[in-house]
Amino acid sequence: MKLLIIEDDINLASTLARRLTKQGFSCEVAHNQSDALLSAHKHLPDFILLDMKLGDDNGLALIKPLRSLLPQAYIVLLTGFASIATAVEAMRLGANDYLTKPVDMATLLKALNADLNTQNVSDVATPVMSPERLEWEHIQQVLHSNNGNVSATARQLNMHRRTLQRKLQKKPVQQ
Structure with a gap:
């Protein structure tokens, strides 16, 4: 394979x-x-x-x-x-x-449609992003793609500019 x-x-x-x-x-x-x-x-x-x-x-x-x-x-x-x-x-x-x-x-x-051999696969739990962290990451990506322009980012996210500014003032959520 x-x-x-x-x-x-x-x-x-x-x-x-x-x-x-x-x-x-x-x-x-x-x-x-x-x-x-x-x-x-x-x-x-x-x-x-x-x-x-x-x-x-x-x-x-x-x-x-x-x-x-x-x-x-x-x-x-x-x-x-x-x-x-x-x-x-x-x-x-x-x-x-x-x-x-x-x-x-x-x-x-x-x-990948592989035969899953559970003895070989590590069962280590991987952290899953919380919805808040996922939202933060998405906002940061869209903000970056708009070169830091908050108004353009707010329009692209279909969000009021002031709401976006409040979200950006908060610290990022840890997982």
């Missing part, structure tokens, strides 16, 4: 590759769009783990070229900023699954 991991976080990519190799996958890692397309063409993977945010690039833009190159590959999009809109867009473009980070190995293996 060949697996291509497309992740710009080098530490996360190597950790995923190491853990998934123990689960029987032959892993290749790419850290940007051009390396991803070259690796996909060279290794012809059966499975692809694709990060939605690759530095300044959007992983969603890679789904169509990967799908046309590898029509039978199983593509799982990983994101730290989950939303219904991006999930729908990913599926529309051709992704087979959509998972939010942090993801535990059991969920990841299940998404």
